[in-house]
Amino acid sequence: MLDRLKAFLAPPEVKASRTARLLAIESGGVARWTPRDYAALARQGYLSNAVVHRCVRLIAENAAACTFLVFDGAQEKEAHPLALLLARPNPRQDGAALLETLVAHLLLAGNAYLEAVALGDAVHELYALRPDRMKVVPGPDGWAEAYDYAVGARCVRFDQHAPLPPILHLTFFHPLDDHYGLAPLEAAAVAVDTHNAAARWNKALLDNSARPSGALMYAGPEGAVLSEDQFDRLKRELETTYEGAANAGRPLLLEGGLDWKPMALSPKDMDFLEAKHAAAREIALAFGVPPMLLGIPGDNTFANYQEANRAFVRQSVLPLASRIGNALAQWLAPQFGDGIRLVIDTDRIDALASDRVALWERVSAAPFLTLNEKREAVGYAPLEGGDRLG
Secondary structure (H helix, E strand, O other), X not given: OHXXXXXXXXXXXXXXXXXXXXXXXXXXXXXXXXXXXXXXXXXXXXXXXXXXXXXXXXXXXXXXXXXXXXXXXXXXXXXXXXXXXXXXXXXXXXXHHHHHHHHHHHHHHOEXXXXXXXXXXXXXXXXXXXXXXXXXXXXXXXXXXXXXEEEOOEEEEEEOOOOXXXXXXXXXXXXXXXXOOOOHHHHOHHHHHHHHHHHHHHHHXXXXXXXXXXXXXXXXXXXXXXXXXHHHHHHHHHHHHHOOHHHOOOOOOOOOOXXXXXXXXXXXXXXXXXXXXXXXXXXXXXXXXXXXXHOOOOOOOOOOHHHHHHHHHHXXXXXXXXXXXXXXXXXXXXXXXXXXXXEEOHHHOHHHHXXXXXXXXXXXXXXXXXXXXXXXXXXXXXXXXXXXXX
């Protein structure tokens, strides 16, 4: 009798990962800052490198241009409250601007954070938060129980124990971190440094185009050296007469036993341009953007621009946008229902028009499919009476 009473009073069993507590012991429940200098990566990459800037803009703008359809099970729901929320997430941004910011954060930091502002139990606004200001607070089970958002000396804590957690944390996979993601920009950091160094070297070459690296050799009488006045005058003439882009190509006039000895390799000898293009291709590879779309020479993987653009949309944009849509639907399920889904309307993507036409032709020419089976194959909801052949 006593054993049955203890079993009745015991708390219900809660399923959890057996390894999660190991993460909790490792973290100790202490807030963890993102283990990288996001500001430096963004400054050297997005703000200072044209290839990184264009890669991020291409992916973010194309992902933001995707239209999400709301499905409840197999039925599409037009004018659904979730669709209205995503179309106008807050008074300062439309849906495209919010999604573009979210994707850019993911590409630059490997992490993106979305805040849900609720009135009662209903979410009314969504905001993207800067990843460099957010830190994870792991709980006893190893997963995030809260997030701290710090601006200067002020800090706001978001408790994740609510039925609808106020923060959605999106990450890219990181093999060595349990809480934070790995940014494509971090994987391409060496290529970015190489490309930036090449640009700085090129700029310095322009600034000193008439004075290549070398040395002026004095071949006067044995044991003779230039006097201090002669040395200062020669240095002053080189700086004022031969340095700078305005003096490019001006011949160097030598006198009194002076001889010019070049001491540096030329850009051709260093294969300078090819090294710069290789770094640019490596950056594009890390972000998943075909180099042809960026105007980088030396890449003939695709037959034409249209084929490269189609591959870019299919392999980089759609998987990322679909993942964000699935995460949003799962996060907001407590309000809108567990059966809710966000599906990208691929019919509105111009780059995939030829693929859609080919699919429609194949499905239309299949006599063994019913009307509803054909509609399902191309992503449409079934119709009443459409389950018969003919």
